[in-house]
Amino acid sequence: MTSRSKNDSVYQAAKTTDSASGTCKRMPMVTIRDVAAMSGASIKTVSRVLNNEPNVRPEMRERVLQAAHKLNYHPNMAARSLAGRQSYMIGLFYENPSPNYVVNIQTGALDRLRGEPYRLLMFPVENFKEFHGKMIAIIRSSGLAGVILTPPLSNDPEIMDELDQSGVPYVRVAGTEPRPGSPCVAIKDMIAAREMTRYLLGLGHRRIAFLRGNPVHPASNARFEGYCYALQSAGIPIDPDLVIAGDFRFASGLEAARKIFALNPRPTAVFSSNDDMAAGIVQAAHEHGIAVPRQLSVVGFDDSQLASIVWPRITTMRQPISAMAYTATDIILNLLENGWNTEEIRNVELDHALIIRDSAGPPFLANVAEKEDA
Structure with a gap:
């Protein structure tokens, strides 16, 4: 593996124009100490994060990356490439509020790059629509050899x-959208969501709420489509009151739970579009004295680490996020080694899997209500 030089940690200072004199001057250089101060990490930890080294807690890694982004702290990537006139930088662009998703994506890419001469650069995108027109400039300034796009950027035609x-x-x-000449790694989100909904139906649930993710993420819409398909196939009409808006964050799960708990009759199960929101619903259920799964079944999507940490452990649909990033990185490396030939572009579809844990069971609450009504 190519050793890192000290130049890897050299960062360029921005320039600005003095309004009084009209001359161009340099702004104070942002240093690694500034990133450390903002993130609350040590300088050594910041260096390890920026060099994509292991053994850093995910939450600390995310804090450092966010601080570097806010401070506009960009590495001078030319140093490593100048010697051989070849770029060894791969950019991973993401806009996703779930830290679990981001960490899994990063882990998969780094696993594939282990032992390779390439480095991974993470580019957080706060609003992908405001990102239009900037991609080429970023590629040139960062010296990127290849790019990995995650949703919703991976579906943005511009x-x-x-x-x-x-x-x-x-x-x-x-x-989710076909793109000639553009390799893609994905799962069948609609089919996976249909299977999860059918699992809840098989347990006896009929009044199933669905917590949507951010609608700009096509996978969120595909999962909702799978939910609707399964219910309609079972002869159950879609109840708009049971479809709750979310944005993939834990906090939106807490907020959605308040709306779900206020419904009368309350649903006996909730299918969340990801595990972060599902964990938020479980937390809110604890706070309201609602037993999971005895009084409310909760299922998620992704099989993130969070799903196996909360109690009860969350039944979820496994989306192999790390494997998807690993495979995408492998394709990029092959393209860089063998050339960019659009005739040989391939799409890869990975398997999803239902992971049954402790957060879902038969609708006991509904059974009690039916007996009381009788």
Whole structure:
């Protein structure tokens, strides 16, 4: 594995114009100490995060990356590439509020890059629509050899048009829209959600709430489609009151729970579009004295680490996020080694899996209500 030079930690200072003199001057250089101060991490930890080294807690890694982003702390990536006139930088672009998702994506990519001369650069995108028109400039300034896009960027035609113009190979993770000449790694979100809904139906549930993710993420819409398909196939009409808006964050699960608990009659099960929101519902149920799963079944999607930490452990649909990122990175490396040939572009579909744990069971609450009504 190519050793890192000290230049890997050199960061460029921005320039600005003095309004009084009209001259161009340098702004104070942002240093690693500034990132450490903002993130609350040690300088050594910040260096390890920026160099993509292991053994850093996920939450600390995310804090450091966010601090570096807020401070506009960009590495001088030219140092490593100048010697051989070849770029060894792969950019991973993401817009996802779930820290579990981001960590899994990063882990998968880094696992594949282990032993390779390439480094991974993480690019958080706060609003992908405001990102339009900036991709080529970022590729050039960062010296990227290849790009990995995660949702919703992996489905944005304007961003992909820019990448096509740049000539830089790119791979999409969880892209749902077909794109000629663009390799994609994904699962069948609609089918996976249909299977999860059918699992709840098989337990005896009929009044099943669905917590949606951010609608700009096509996978969220595909999961909702699977939920609707399963209910309609079972002869159960879609109740708009049982469809709750969310945004993939734990906090939106807490907020959605208040709406769900206020429904009369209350649903006997909740299918959340990801594990973070499902954990929020479980937490809110504890706070309201609602037993999970005896009084309310809760299921999620992703099989993140969080799903096996909370209690009860969450029944979920496994989306192999790390494996998807690993495979996407493998494709990028092959494209860089063998050339960008659109005729040989391949899409990869990975398997999903229902992971049954402790948060779902038969609808006992509904059975009690039916007996009382009789």
